[in-house]
């Protein structure tokens with residue numbers, strides 16, 4: 496796998512208003528540095544411990560995104576530096592992020608994860624719970640809801656994936672405002688479909704770094 500070739504190919508193929516999060520979970524620092532040397536500055540991780548370790552070891556101008564499921568008792572470890580939390584799926588978690596952000600004198604940007612897949616394993620708010628979550632976030636001074644995040648069902652059924660992404664885009668259009676501008680959807684296997692359906696942030700790992708073990 497040639498990281499530089501892969502990254503350049505992807506960057507060329509996506510519109511410039513779409514932000515690429517290079518998903519570096521399980522990867523060595525050396526692989527991340529290769530992407531960094533090409534100018535990539537946004538990296539996504541899904542495990543708190545790994546994220547903290549990479550933050551400590553790698554250049555400080557990297558923007559680290561937490562893309563995985565986040566447990567409330569681990570928020571404190573990433574609150575000092577995390578740049579965007581994608582998978583916020585409960586008001587309880589929002590409250591905890593607010594608390595730890597405040598202790599660090601920060602405002603932390605968050606995306607609310609919306610449950611769009613048919614699989615019951617995917618986390619997220621139901622569409623019906625969303626406006627309530629956005630309203631409760633307004634009470635918190637140290638978090639900012641900047642958008643929505645969703646994951647499609649893991650399936651070869653392209654029509655289903657398109658339908659799930661498009662349903663999230665419709666929801667996004669109903670909640671977007673000055674602050675809520677990011678729609679994070681699409682991974683290696685489906686980022687093109689996601690962009691066609693209105694995504695402006697894609698989270699791509701294996702298409703850049705190769706298959707994970």
Ligand SMILES: *Cc1c(COP(=O)(O)O)cnc(C)c1O
Pocket residue numbers: 518520541562563681682683684698699700701702
């Ligand atoms: C691992 C992961 C990705 C990237 O997956 P690839 O298929 O390697 O591109 C994107 N989003 C989330 C939430 C992930 O956990």
